[in-house]
Amino acid sequence: MYIAPMSVQRKIIHIDMDAFYASVEQRDNPEYRGKAIAVGGSPEGRGGVVATCSYEARKFGVRSAMPSKRALQLCPHLIFVRPRFAAYKEVSQSVREIFSRYTDLIEPLSLDEAYLDVTEDKQQIGSAIAIAQQIKQAIREELQLTASAGVSINKFVAKIASDMQKPDGLTFIAPSQVESFMENLPVEKFFGVGKVTADKMKSMNLHTGKDLKKLSENELVQYFGKSGRFYYKIVRGIDDRAVEPHRETKSVGAEDTFAYDLTLIEEMNAELDKIAVTVANRLERYQLKGRTVTLKIKYSDFKQITRNQSLAQGINDLPTIAAVAKQLLLKTEPEDKKIRLLGITLSNFGEEQPPETAQLSLF
Known part of the structure; x- marks a missing residue:
């Protein structure tokens, strides 16, 4: 790193x-x-x-x-x-190649967005704004697409900046502007602040970064848990997270929402077979084996549950993935239930455990 x-x-x-x-x-x-x-x-x-x-x-x-x-x-x-998706992935790889002309410190977040650290750029341009302009121009001329860019001194501010003048925008937040920028930022724009947290903040008369800044770190943690520490730093323009070009993959999965509710176990198993194919292909692509299989179920009333099983050895083969997912499904007693979504995720890609430490976790 x-x-x-x-x-x-x-x-x-x-x-x-x-x-x-x-x-x-x-x-x-x-x-x-x-x-x-x-x-x-x-x-x-x-x-x-x-x-x-x-x-x-x-x-x-x-x-x-x-x-x-x-x-x-x-x-x-x-x-x-x-x-x-095959076409989108191919285009994404072309975009990544354009990035690599300027830096090797590239952290993809998805097919369509990434962080770049150009503190030391390959072409010795020196200006992050000029590099962003050149990247946007290359994407436009070579791929006939547009991209928006945010430029600043840390990941948090750069990401917010890239969304400010879409489409085809470029926004620069200078070092001297970062703290005032954060003070004026609405709380719903903060990383990790969803609708529930934003509503809670507003009920406490906390509407902007400036309002959050009035609270001590201990108060923010008291009200918002561990995220409070992050809010305390970021509202002051402090974000020390590095761009991680080889960020570890935490999980690989796939899910599907069905046109009609599934009510028969045979239908559910058939859909799990299809989803398992996608998951197995993705594991093969990344050369990964996971020890924890997680089944996600969403019912017709939008209630959602997960069930998981941890194995002694990592797996990536289709038959085992499908079999474990079906076992987890049976444990939920799916008879006569209406299911609108199923998903399978593999995680826990670390070292294998000896058999005696294998765990079954259902929650």
């Missing part, structure tokens, strides 16, 4: 591709250009979910993770497009 010397102020760029999946579809299919499209599940049957959508669709209020049926209500002329 690269750690910048304490005397050197980091130069961090966060690059976020604009409406990535949808933009690739519009680039590759001229009939979609300038139109409202959503990449994701069809609204037919139970209806799928929007993975991402074009900016033409966003004008109507369509958003990622929105149920497809709701998206169609907001935008009746919305065109639904099935995802092509």
Whole structure:
């Protein structure tokens, strides 16, 4: 892991591709250009979910993770497009190659975004803003896509900055501006602050970073747990997290939401077989074996549970993954229950345990 010397102020760029999946579809299919499209599940049957959508669709209020049926209500002329993940991965690799012209300190967060540490850049350009401009230009000219960039002295601020002038934006938060920037930031923009936490903060009359800054570290921990320590530092512009080019993969999984509720065990097992194929392929791609299998179940009333089993040895083969998942399903007594989603995740990629320490964990 690269750690910048304490005397050197980091130069961090966060690059976020604009409406990535949808933009690739519009680039590759001229009939979609300038139109409202959503990449994701069809609204037919139970209806799928929007993975991402074009900016033409966003004008109507369509958003990622929105149920497809709701998206169609907001935008009746919305065109639904099935995802092509192989194509998106190929484009993502091309984007990564552009990044690597400037630095090897690249931390991908997903197919469409990454952190870059350009404190010392390969081409000795020196200016993080100039590097971000060159990267954006290369993406536009070579891939016919656009990206937005945030530039600052740490990961947190750079990530927020990249979202400020989308699409095709570039926002620089200078070192002298970081603390005032954080003071004016709405609490819902803070990392790890979801709707529930944001509502709790606002009920305490904490609306911005400046409000959070009035509380001591102990008070923040008292009210918000361990995250309070992070809030205390970041509102003062302190984020020492390094860009990690070889960040360890913690888990590999896949899940599927069904068009109609599953009520028969045979149907559930058939779907688990399909999901296990995806998981096994991903484990093979990353050359990983996991010792903990986790089954995720979401019922028709949106109640969600997980069950997991830890094994003595790591696995990545399809038959074992599917068999363990089915065993975990049986333990939930699925008869006569309506299931709308199933998922399988493999984790715990560390050293193997001796048989006598193998654990079964159900919760």
